[in-house]
Amino acid sequence: MSGASIELRNLVFSYDETRMEFDLSVPASSVIAIMGPSGSGKTTLLNLIAGFEKPGCGKVLIDGGDVTGLEPAERPVSMVFQENNLFAHLTVEDNVGLGRSPSLRLTDADRADIARALGQTGLAGKERRLPSELSGGERQRVALSRVLVRDRPVLLLDEPFASLGPALRREMLALVRQLHFDHGMTILMVTHHPEDAQLIADRIAFIEAGRIVAFEDTTTMFSRAAPDAFRAYIGA
Amino acid sequence: MGVYRDSRVLAGIAGLAAVGLLIGGAFAGLISEALDDWSGAASAFDSYLFRITRFTLWQALLSTLLSVAPAILVARALARHPVFWGRSFILRLFALPLAVPAIVASLGILALLGRAGIFADALAWLTGEPWQGIYGLSGILVAHVFFNLPLATRFLLHALETVPTDQWRLAAQLGMGPRTTFRLIEWPVMRAALPGVAGLIFMLCITSFTIVLTLGGGPRATTLEVAIYQALRFDFDPARAVALTALQIALTVVVVILLVRAGADMVADANMPVARRRPNMARGPETFFNALVILVALAFVAGPFVSTIISGVQADLVRLASDPAVHRATLTSLGLAFIAAALSLLLSLSLTMARSAMERSRGRTASPSFLERLFDTGAGFVLVVPPVVVGAGWFILLIDSGSVFSVAPVMVVTVNAVMAMPFAIRAIRPAWDGAAERHDRLCASLGISGVNRLRLIDWPSIRRPAFTAFAFAMALSLGDLGVIALFGSDEVKTLPYLLFERMGSYRTADAAGIALFLGIVCLALMMLVDRTRRSA
Numbered sequence: 068m069s070g071a072s073i074e075l076r077n078l079v080f081s082y083d084e085t086r087m088e089f090d091l092s093v094p095a096s097s098v099i100a101i102m103g104p105s106g107s108g109k110t111t112l113l114n115l116i117a118g119f120e121k122p123g124c125g126k127v128l129i130d131g132g133d134v135t136g137l138e139p140a141e142r143p144v145s146m147v148f149q150e151n152n153l154f155a156h157l158t159v160e161d162n163v164g165l166g167r168s169p170s171l172r173l174t175d176a177d178r179a180d181i182a183r184a185l186g187q188t189g190l191a192g193k194e195r196r197l198p199s200e201l202s203g204g205e206r207q208r209v210a211l212s213r214v215l216v217r218d219r220p221v222l223l224l225d226e227p228f229a230s231l232g233p234a235l236r237r238e239m240l241a242l243v244r245q246l247h248f249d250h251g252m253t254i255l256m257v258t259h260h261p262e263d264a265q266l267i268a269d270r271i272a273f274i275e276a277g278r279i280v281a282f283e284d285t286t287t288m289f290s291r292a293a294p295d296a297f298r299a300y301i302g303a
Numbered sequence: 304m305g306v307y308r309d310s311r312v313l314a315g316i317a318g319l320a321a322v323g324l325l326i327g328g329a330f331a332g333l334i335s336e337a338l339d340d341w342s343g344a345a346s347a348f349d350s351y352l353f354r355i356t357r358f359t360l361w362q363a364l365l366s367t368l369l370s371v372a373p374a375i376l377v378a379r380a381l382a383r384h385p386v387f388w389g390r391s392f393i394l395r396l397f398a399l400p401l402a403v404p405a406i407v408a409s410l411g412i413l414a415l416l417g418r419a420g421i422f423a424d425a426l427a428w429l430t431g432e433p434w435q436g437i438y439g440l441s442g443i444l445v446a447h448v449f450f451n452l453p454l455a456t457r458f459l460l461h462a463l464e465t466v467p468t469d470q471w472r473l474a475a476q477l478g479m480g481p482r483t484t485f486r487l488i489e490w491p492v493m494r495a496a497l498p499g500v501a502g503l504i505f506m507l508c509i510t511s512f513t514i515v516l517t518l519g520g521g522p523r524a525t526t527l528e529v530a531i532y533q534a535l536r537f538d539f540d541p542a543r544a545v546a547l548t549a550l551q552i553a554l555t556v557v558v559v560i561l562l563v564r565a566g567a568d569m570v571a572d573a574n575m576p577v578a579r580r581r582p583n584m585a586r587g588p589e590t591f592f593n594a595l596v597i598l599v600a601l602a603f604v605a606g607p608f609v610s611t612i613i614s615g616v617q618a619d620l621v622r623l624a625s626d627p628a629v630h631r632a633t634l635t636s637l638g639l640a641f642i643a644a645a646l647s648l649l650l651s652l653s654l655t656m657a658r659s660a661m662e663r664s665r666g667r668t669a670s671p672s673f674l675e676r677l678f679d680t681g682a683g684f685v686l687v688v689p690p691v692v693v694g695a696g697w698f699i700l701l702i703d704s705g706s707v708f709s710v711a712p713v714m715v716v717t718v719n720a721v722m723a724m725p726f727a728i729r730a731i732r733p734a735w736d737g738a739a740e741r742h743d744r745l746c747a748s749l750g751i752s753g754v755n756r757l758r759l760i761d762w763p764s765i766r767r768p769a770f771t772a773f774a775f776a777m778a779l780s781l782g783d784l785g786v787i788a789l790f791g792s793d794e795v796k797t798l799p800y801l802l803f804e805r806m807g808s809y810r811t812a813d814a815a816g817i818a819l820f821l822g823i824v825c826l827a828l829m830m831l832v833d834r835t836r837r838s839a
Contacts, residue, residue, distance in 0.1 A: 119744055140750025151741040156763040169751040171759055217749075 070096030070253035071130035071220035078125035087277030100264035103274035152210035166213035224256040315657020329696025343542030363508035366447035374455035380593035397453035402829035404782025405513035411607030442518035462496035498565035615819025644777035646720035651727035690785035711790035719780030727772035738764035
C-alpha cells in the first residue's frame with residue numbers, strides 16, 4: 068500500500084440553507100488534520116471524498132483519476148467512523164474479513180493477511196471475540212485492521228478516537244502513525260484536539276462555515292503566524 | 304431514479320402488489336356483484352340493515368366505555384404502586400388476551416356465566432329466578448371488556464410511565480395528595496392517550512366477528528360482520544352481503560380517518576410497560592382502594608382463563624386426543640398458520656426494507672414519495688377491511704366458479720397473513736431501521752450489498768424480532784374463525800372451526816376440551832415470544 072493524492076476541484080454541496088464549497092489539494096502519503104467548529108462541514112468533507120454524499124457540482128480526484136461518479140465501495144478509500152465500525156453479531160475475524168470479501172468468502176491467503184493485520188494492531192488472540200467483548204479502543208483497532216486488509220491508498224478518520232480517554236487516544240494515534248510509517252497511505256483525520264494534530268499531522272486544514280479557510284504546515288498553524296480565526300478556535 | 308432499481312425497493316413493490324391483489328380481488332368481487340344485481344343490493348338497505356348498523360355501533364360504544372373507564376382506575380392504581388408482589392404477573396396476564404383466540408375466550412366466558420356455568424347457581428340465587436345464561440348484548444360486552452380492559456390498561460399505564468421520575472418526586476416533595484396528583488399530573492397524560500386508546504378499541508369492536516357470532520343471540524344482537532357471514536352461508540344472498548360489506552367498510556373508513564386525525568396508534572402490541580424506579584405514592588386508605596381496583600380487574604381478566612382450564616380438563620380429553628377429526632383439524636390449523644406466519648413475515652420484511660431504503664436514499668429534507676408512504680402506512684390500512692370483508696369479496700367472486708370451498712386453504716393463509724402484517728411490521732421495523740442506521744455507511748464503504756448484505760448483516764440483526772413477528776402472526780391465524788367460517792367445509796376444518804361446530808351441535812364438553820388445547824398452543828407461542836424478547 069502507498070498513498071494517493073487527493074484533489075477537490077470547485078466542489079459544491081448544499082442542503083437546506085447550508086452551502087459548502089471545497090477546494091483542496093493533498094499530496095500523496097501526507098497526513099492532514101481537519102479542524103473546525105461543530106457544523107462547519109468537517110464530516111461532510113470526508114463524506115464527499117468517501118462518496119457517502121454526492122456533490123452538486125465539482126470533482127473529486129484521487130491519484131489523478133476522477134472518482135466523483137463512483138460508489139463508496141469502488142473508491143480507493145477506507146473510512147473509520149467514530150462508532151458503528153463493526154457489526155455487533157460478527158466476530159473480530161469476520162469483521163476484518165469483510166474488508167477483503169463482502170460475501171466473507173475467504174481464501175487461506177486472505178486469512179493469513181487478516182491474522183497479520185490483527186497482529187499489527189495488537190489484537191492477536193482475539194480473533195473469535197465479539198465486539199461486545201472488546202473495549203472501545205480495541206474496537207477501533209479492529210476497524211484499523213480492516214483498513215490494512217482492504218489496502219486502499221486513502222484513509223479517512225472521522226474522529227475515531229473521540230470517545231476514548233487521553234492516554235488511550237495517544238496510544239491509538241501512535242498506532243496510526245506506525246501504520247502510516249509502514250504503509251504510507253494518505254490520511255485525512257477530523258479532530259477537535261490540537262494535540263492530536265500536533266502529534267501526527269503534517270498539515271492542518273481549518274474549516275469554517277463550509278469553506279477551507281486555512282491549509283498550512285502544522286508548525287505554522289501552531290505559531291504566531293497562524294490565521295486569527297484558527298488561533299481563536301484553539302484558544303491560543 | 305436509481306432507487307427503483309434497488310432490489311429492496313423492488314421487493315417492497317412486489318409485497319405491496321400481493322397485498323393489493325388480495326384486497327383488490329375482494330373489491331372486484333363486491334363491485335361485480337353490485338353491478339350485476341344493482342337493485343338487489345340497493346333493496347338490501349332496509350330497516351333490518353339499519354337496525355344491525357345501529358346495534359353494531361351501540362355495542363362498540365358501550366364496549367369502549369366499559370373498557371376504558373375502569374382502565375383509567377386500574378392503570379392509575381398500577382402506576383401508583385410501582386413495586387408490589389405479583390405486579391409483573393398481572394402485567395403479563397394483561398398481555399395474554401391479545402393471544403387468546405376470541406372463540407376460546409367466548410367459551411371461557413360461557414363456562415363462567417353461561418346457563419350451566421360455574422356462577423349459574425349463584426346468579427340464580429341473586430336474581431331469584433333461573434339463570435338464563437349470558438347471551439346477547441351482555442355476553443358481547445363481557446367478552447369485549449375481557450379483551451379490551453387489559454389492552455386499555457396497558458396503553459394508559461404506558462402513558463403514565465412517560466411522566467419523568469423527577470415529577471413524581473416533586474409532587475411528593477410539594478405534598479400533593481392523590482386528588483391533586485391525579486388532576487395535575489396523571490389525568491393530563493392519560494387524557495392525551497385516551498382518544499387513541501378509545502378509538503382503537505372502538506375499531507376492534509365494530510369489526511368483532513367471532514364474539515358476536517358465538518355470544519350474540521339471534522337477529523336482535525347481530526353486527527354487520529356476522530350478518531355478512533349469514534347472508535353468504537345461510538341465505539345465499541350475495542346482493543345483501545354486498546350492501547352489508549359496503550356499509551361495514553364505510554363505517555371502518557370513517558373511524559380510521561377520525562383515529563388518524565386523533566393521532567392514534569392503530570396497532571396493539573404485546574410489549575410490556577416497564578416500571579422505572581419511582582416512589583410508592585399511595586398512603587393508607589388510597590392503598591386499600593387501589594388494591595380493590597386491581598383485584599377486581601384481576602379477577603375479571605383471570606376468570607375466563609380459569610374457567611377455560613376447569614371446563615377443559617373436565618372434558619373427555621383422552622377420547623378427544625384419539626379423535627381423528629381433532630387430529631386432522633390440528634394438522635390443518637398448524638400447517639395453515641405456519642404458512643400464513645411465514646408469508647406475513649415475508650411481506651412485512653419486504654415493505655419494511657423498501658421503506659427504509661427509500662427513506663435513506665432521499666435527502667434529509669426531501670419529503671417522502673407516495674410509494675414510500677404506501678410502504679409506511681399501507682399495511683396499517685388493511686385494518687379497514689376486516690378478514691370477513693375480504694373473505695366475503697372473494698367468496699362472491701368465486702361463487703359462480705364452483706370452487707369456493709376448494710380455495711379455503713389459500714384464503715385462510717393469505718387473509719391471515721395480511722391481517723397480521725401491522726403487528727409483524729411493528730415488531731421488526733425498529734430493529735430493521737436501527738440496523739440500517741448503524742450499518743448503511745459501513746456496508747456502502749465495504750461494498751456489502753444484495754444477498755450478501757441480507758445474509759451476513761441484515762438477517763442476524765433482525766432474527767429475534769422476526770421470530771417474534773412470526774410467532775405472533777402464527778398465534779393470530781391459529782385462532783382466526785372469520786375466514787374459515789366463510790370457507791370452511793367438511794374438506795377443510797381448522798381447530799376453531801371444529802370447535803365452533805361442536806359448540807353448535809351442543810357437544811359442549813368436546814368444545815371445552817378443544818378450546819383448552821387451542822388456548823394452550825396460542826399461549827405457548829406467546830410465551831416463546833416473551834422469552835426471546837427478554838433474552839434479547
